[in-house]
Amino acid sequence: MIGFDVVIIGGGLSGSSTALNLSKKGYSVLIIEKEKFQDYKACAGGMASSMQRFLPLDIKDSIESKIKNVEFRWKASDNVTADLTGESPFWIIKREKLDQLLLDESLSNGAHIIRPLLIEKIIKKNDKWEITCNNKIKYIAEFLVIADGSQSKWASHLHLGPRKPKFANTISLRLKGLGEIPRDAVRFEFGFIKYGFAWAFPLRESLNIGLGTFINNGLLENQAINKQVIRSFGFDDFPNKVISKKLRIWNGFHSINGDKVLAVGDAASLCDPFLAEGIRPSLISSFYAAEYIDQCLSGKEDNLNLYTKKINNIWGKSMAWGRRIAQVFYRFPRTGYQLGVKRKTAPKRIAQILSGEISYEDIAKRVIKRLLTKSES
Incomplete structure (x- = not known):
C-alpha cells in the first residue's frame, strides 16, 4: 500500500489543476489516469481571461488566439x-x-501521476480511501477527488452530483486552416442544429469546430446538415475523423461532496447547459476543491460541505437560469434568435457572459419572459 494526502481520479484539466493547487500547498498528491497521452483534446478551448486568477502559474504558452468579436449567424446569414x-x-x-x-x-511541485491505470475498486476503510487498481497495488488517501470527466463512473458510484445526469450530445473536430473565421473572432451558428447550435473557435493554424444539441436528447446524425455547418465556416466537406461525446451538463443543485470526497469539473455536472462552457467551471471548482481540502487537512474545517455550498452559490445560481434559457431558446430557436440574439443589447450580454463579466442570472428573467410571450402569441 502507498499513502497520499489526496488521490485524484483523472488527469485532465480538472484533475491536473486540482493537483497543482494542492501540491503548491505542500500536500502529497497522486493522479490516477486511465488514458495514455492524448494528441488532441475535444474542446472548443474558449476561456475567460479572468480565470487566470484561479491558476498559480502563467498559461500564456497555451493561448492560441485572443478574441475581440463574437459572431452570431442564423443558417449562415442574418449576421450579428x-x-x-x-x-x-x-x-x-x-x-x-x-x-x-x-x-x-x-x-514539478511533487505530485505524482500513474498512467494508463484502471481503478477496479474504491472503498472507505479506517476513515481513509483505499483505491485498488489493475496493477494490483492499493493506494491510500485521506481525501479523494473525482475528476474523470463527463463519462465519470465514480461520481455516480459515490453519490456525487445528480442521481441521473443530463447530457448534451456533441461532435468535435479540428480542421487545418481557419476557413472564413477571423483569427480574433468566434462564431456561433444557429438554425442548422435541432435543439442546439454549432461553434467555431480559431487556434493559430486550425479551427476547433463543434456541434451540440442540448435538450430532448437530440441527435447529430444528419450528415447533410453537418456538411452545411462545415461549409458555413468556409470548408468544403465534413471530414471522416470526428469525436462524438456526451457532455454532462448542469442539472440542478446537488451535493458534489461526501465524507472526504468531492467531484470537480465535468464529473460534477458543472458544464454550462446553454453555451456548453466547461473550462471555467473546471478551473473554479478545482481551485475551491483544493481550498476546502486544505482547510480540512489543516484542521480548520471538519468536512467538505462548504465546497458544495460555494460552487452552488458562485456557479450553480447562474446555471439554473442558463438551463431555463436553454429550455426555452432551443425549443423556439427562430424566435430565440430574433429576440434573444438580434435584440440590440443581447450580443453584448452574451459576450459578457463568456468573458465572465455577468451571469445568466443578470439577464434571464427578462429574456425568458420575452421569448415565452412571443412564442405563445
Missing part, C-alpha cells in the same frame, strides 16, 4: 457581431497544451 470589452477578455487555448502545462507544473 458583438465586440468584447476590455483588454482581450476571452482567449482560445489549446487544451492539450494547457492540460500538459498544468500537469508538468504539478509534477
Whole structure:
C-alpha cells in the first residue's frame, strides 16, 4: 500500500489543476489516469481571461488566439457581431497544451501521476480511501477527488452530483486552416442544429469546430446538415475523423461532496447547459476543491460541505437560469434568435457572459419572459 494526502481520479484539466493547487500547498498528491497521452483534446478551448486568477502559474504558452468579436449567424446569414470589452477578455487555448502545462507544473511541485491505470475498486476503510487498481497495488488517501470527466463512473458510484445526469450530445473536430473565421473572432451558428447550435473557435493554424444539441436528447446524425455547418465556416466537406461525446451538463443543485470526497469539473455536472462552457467551471471548482481540502487537512474545517455550498452559490445560481434559457431558446430557436440574439443589447450580454463579466442570472428573467410571450402569441 502507498499513502497520499489526496488521490485524484483523472488527469485532465480538472484533475491536473486540482493537483497543482494542492501540491503548491505542500500536500502529497497522486493522479490516477486511465488514458495514455492524448494528441488532441475535444474542446472548443474558449476561456475567460479572468480565470487566470484561479491558476498559480502563467498559461500564456497555451493561448492560441485572443478574441475581440463574437459572431452570431442564423443558417449562415442574418449576421450579428458583438465586440468584447476590455483588454482581450476571452482567449482560445489549446487544451492539450494547457492540460500538459498544468500537469508538468504539478509534477514539478511533487505530485505524482500513474498512467494508463484502471481503478477496479474504491472503498472507505479506517476513515481513509483505499483505491485498488489493475496493477494490483492499493493506494491510500485521506481525501479523494473525482475528476474523470463527463463519462465519470465514480461520481455516480459515490453519490456525487445528480442521481441521473443530463447530457448534451456533441461532435468535435479540428480542421487545418481557419476557413472564413477571423483569427480574433468566434462564431456561433444557429438554425442548422435541432435543439442546439454549432461553434467555431480559431487556434493559430486550425479551427476547433463543434456541434451540440442540448435538450430532448437530440441527435447529430444528419450528415447533410453537418456538411452545411462545415461549409458555413468556409470548408468544403465534413471530414471522416470526428469525436462524438456526451457532455454532462448542469442539472440542478446537488451535493458534489461526501465524507472526504468531492467531484470537480465535468464529473460534477458543472458544464454550462446553454453555451456548453466547461473550462471555467473546471478551473473554479478545482481551485475551491483544493481550498476546502486544505482547510480540512489543516484542521480548520471538519468536512467538505462548504465546497458544495460555494460552487452552488458562485456557479450553480447562474446555471439554473442558463438551463431555463436553454429550455426555452432551443425549443423556439427562430424566435430565440430574433429576440434573444438580434435584440440590440443581447450580443453584448452574451459576450459578457463568456468573458465572465455577468451571469445568466443578470439577464434571464427578462429574456425568458420575452421569448415565452412571443412564442405563445
